Amino acid sequence: MNIQLNKDSEFIEEFETALNHDGPFSSWDLFQMSYLSSQATLTTEFTGLIAPKHLPHVEFLPHQLDCAEQIVEEMNGRGLLADEVGLGKTIEAGLILKEYMIRGLVKKALILVPASLVNQWVLELTQKFYIPAVSQGKRPVWDQNKVIVSSMDMAKRSPHKEKILDQEYDFVLIDEAHKLKNHKTKNYEFVRALRKKYCLLLTATPVQNKLSDIFNLVSILKPGHLGSYEDFTANFGRDRNNLFNDSHLKQLIQKVMVRNRRGDTKVDWTERKVQTVSIEFSEEEQEAYNRLTAITRDASTFSSITLTRELCSSREACYLSIKKMLSQDTEIPNRQAYEDFLKQIEQLPHHAKADKVIELLKDSDEKFIIFTEYRASQLYLQWYLQQHGISSVPYRGGFKRGKKDWMKQLFENHAQVLIATEAGGEGINLQFCNNMINYDLPWNPMRLEQRIGRIHRFGQQHDVNIYNFAVKNTMEEHVLSLLYEKIHLFERVVGNLDAILAELEINDVEQEIQTIFTESETEGEAKIKLDNLSSVISLTQERINSKEDWNGNRESS
Amino acid sequence: MAIENLHDFLTDYFTANHCGILENENGKVTIQLTDEMDELIMNRPFYWHYIKQIGQQGQPMKVTFITNPDRRDEQGEWVHFGSPRLHQIFNTLGQQGKITRQFEQVDTAMQRSPLIPWLVINLKIIYRGKHKKDELLSYGLQLINGTLVSPMMDKLIKLKLHTGIPDFCYTITPLIRYKSGYQRIIRYVEKYLNTKDYTWAKESWEHLYEEGKLLEYFYKDVSTDGEKQEQLKQSLSEIEKRFRPNISIDIVNGGIFYLSQQTSNTISSNG
Structure with a gap:
């Protein structure tokens, strides 16, 4: 058989030179160690993953390992990674890249992601995978053997574009690849033209609108796999439902795509029990709330919306913000009204929500996590719990790693409650706790998912109880009942919400909600708008769900 | 080891x-x-x-x-x-730890003793096709009579070695030159490679052929379009890089080891 054989021609020259010059020679110890290190970095088998052994600090889930193995072994490093949101596409992609780097098959790689995710990718690759990835920076050096993370927008612009197209990459990764569904776009042509050996396309929504979406994506990875475009439309039509109805097409697609849905993962996810806890303001509180609504409506801005939100959380949070606003901004038209209002909230009794927390906790000896949006509420709650003999520890995203671990330990071993303001990023995993109180709700549903993900994760043994607090007759209640509950945000175990939002081109739900409240003249108007928003989301959700009848069992070839 | x-x-x-x-x-x-x-x-x-x-x-x-x-x-x-x-x-x-010269530290009892030269080469064979794996080999070639021993490192670690020649010892000049010794080892490796199973390479060739056919089919209707033909060429070269089987022999390190007559004999006889 014809197999190319490459021989090392440099060594013997170097060797003879050293012997002729009587050195330099290495010591016996170093010579032995050099041999040992070669042995330690050996890949003795064609198959199987070695990367996980190099990453003892990362706990991979079974479906993530399966996915990486499938892409490397069966798809030979070119595949569409289309797991549902929250199952760890980034981790799977990192694992695949790491495997190729350890095996010495990838040195030069290009990772193209949305601009807002560049830093996150760099962090994830360097910290979790020890892959020396660099972000493109202002003056990128494209021609070195490196792993570069860049935004698609930058890469496809001159003069970068031309330089990038001159390179030969061992590995190219495109995040949010559904943006490549149209083969007539510049993005598509750019990615197709990249010279690449291995290639991963990441998307949670491989078919967004038309069946040809998937044809175009697959044609980047493996042109001809689905035949020519004419064959494809002749054989399979244009209806996207055919992707799931036509078994031949399904089989073909499964050779280039891995799609895990939460139900397919071998992880035994425990149940999520979600409960809305409706709270009634005391008379004084309700009066203060109404008054604040009136004051802020006079001069409505984003920050005035925040004030009302804060009052729903704690008077402390609201008080501090108003104080700050008054001291910083000299041109507030209704300054006097605010100042009077400050006096009013000084007189307020304990917050109705805080009392509810005590009521929930006092008869329980189980551990609870309480999430609040505001630092002031966090402090207040800590103090209030302590007044009732309940031990708690604070947790903030800004804590240093050591402090975070320490707080986690205190919570695990000593305290009953952890009061946290932030769940995102490299947060802690608290699967030893299975009760969570959303003391106030974030207006970004993805953050809610991150919160819940702290306890409802791999390793959780019990069903998870989630208590969502909302004060009646306030904006909190509206957001919860008109939006979150209507779109079934809580029932879904990490749903396809981001796909829906992408399809609706909603980038920022928080801003959307804020706009609704700021721009509505009356409460009724805000309610109607919220209701409309949730209807649109629900409709899209139904449409997406109906088009995907993927039984999830991937075929192994 | x-x-x-x-x-x-x-x-x-x-x-x-x-x-x-x-x-x-x-x-x-x-x-x-x-x-x-x-x-x-x-x-x-x-x-x-x-x-x-x-x-x-x-x-x-x-x-x-x-x-x-x-x-x-x-x-x-x-x-x-x-x-x-x-x-x-x-x-x-x-x-x-690339290149070394070592002398076995023998107790000569004040007798003048010869040390026999051995060329030691440790090398890695890299098999690449659809997938990839390595193999680490260690050879010792006696430079007087041409005896070849493998795996050599396993024998060497049992010895007392040092970069300086011990008292009362003298080295024997190799009869086989370093370079031809090296080439002998490489020829031996090539012979060894001939005995291996090449199912993996066959599969890689077949895979390359199959994907090549798909590509040609994909571009069949545009055989006169220059730009599309360039695309085809690029795609073909990408699958070549990904699947075409090849084998590399990489030298890890190597050295000259002067070993006593007795050690040389022991190593040769169970080698």
Whole structure:
């Protein structure tokens, strides 16, 4: 058989030179160690993953390992990674890249992601995978053997574009690849033209609108796999439902795509029990709330919306913000009204929500996590719990790693409650706790998912109880009942919400909600708008769900 | 042979590089680097450049490495088989441990004794096709009578070796030149490769052929379109790179080892 054989021609020259010059020679110890290190970095088998052994600090889930193995072994490093949101596409992609780097098959790689995710990718690759990835920076050096993370927008612009197209990459990764569904776009042509050996396309929504979406994506990875475009439309039509109805097409697609849905993962996810806890303001509180609504409506801005939100959380949070606003901004038209209002909230009794927390906790000896949006509420709650003999520890995203671990330990071993303001990023995993109180709700549903993900994760043994607090007759209640509950945000175990939002081109739900409240003249108007928003989301959700009848069992070839 | 104890490996590495071990207990070791080692692994070239410019004595760093995972949260750098530090050390060894000349330290009882030259070559074979794997081989060639022994390193680690020739010993000049000895070893490796199973390469060829056919079909209707033909060419070259089987022989390290007559005989007879 014809197999190319490459021989090392440099060594013997170097060797003879050293012997002729009587050195330099290495010591016996170093010579032995050099041999040992070669042995330690050996890949003795064609198959199987070695990367996980190099990453003892990362706990991979079974479906993530399966996915990486499938892409490397069966798809030979070119595949569409289309797991549902929250199952760890980034981790799977990192694992695949790491495997190729350890095996010495990838040195030069290009990772193209949305601009807002560049830093996150760099962090994830360097910290979790020890892959020396660099972000493109202002003056990128494209021609070195490196792993570069860049935004698609930058890469496809001159003069970068031309330089990038001159390179030969061992590995190219495109995040949010559904943006490549149209083969007539510049993005598509750019990615197709990249010279690449291995290639991963990441998307949670491989078919967004038309069946040809998937044809175009697959044609980047493996042109001809689905035949020519004419064959494809002749054989399979244009209806996207055919992707799931036509078994031949399904089989073909499964050779280039891995799609895990939460139900397919071998992880035994425990149940999520979600409960809305409706709270009634005391008379004084309700009066203060109404008054604040009136004051802020006079001069409505984003920050005035925040004030009302804060009052729903704690008077402390609201008080501090108003104080700050008054001291910083000299041109507030209704300054006097605010100042009077400050006096009013000084007189307020304990917050109705805080009392509810005590009521929930006092008869329980189980551990609870309480999430609040505001630092002031966090402090207040800590103090209030302590007044009732309940031990708690604070947790903030800004804590240093050591402090975070320490707080986690205190919570695990000593305290009953952890009061946290932030769940995102490299947060802690608290699967030893299975009760969570959303003391106030974030207006970004993805953050809610991150919160819940702290306890409802791999390793959780019990069903998870989630208590969502909302004060009646306030904006909190509206957001919860008109939006979150209507779109079934809580029932879904990490749903396809981001796909829906992408399809609706909603980038920022928080801003959307804020706009609704700021721009509505009356409460009724805000309610109607919220209701409309949730209807649109629900409709899209139904449409997406109906088009995907993927039984999830991937075929192994 | 294999790295059985990572902690000992690390400690040995720094000791072999003349660094002081300041503290060493329960999977945590603190090392005083030398100037050379600091320059080699601490990645602060500006500091050393500056120090040399002003003609001062540099302050090499102290470093603490932790190999015991239970202590990984303590002060120090956790080192494990995947950590960048270990792979940096492996890389330095590629150069530091590349070429050697060793003499067996024999007790001659004041008798003049000959030492026989052996050429030792350790090499890695890399098989690449759809997938990839490596094999590490170690050969010793006796440069007087041409006896070939494998695996050689396993025999050598049992001996007492040093870079200086022991008293009362003299070396015998090789009859086989280094270069032809080396070529003999490589020919032997090629013969060994001929005995291997090549199902993997066959599969890779077949796969390459199949994907090539798909590509040609994909572009069949545009055979006159120059731009599309370029695309086809690029795609074909990409699958070639990905699937075309090839084998590389990479030399890890090598050396001349002068061994006593008795050791040479023992090694040859069970080799």
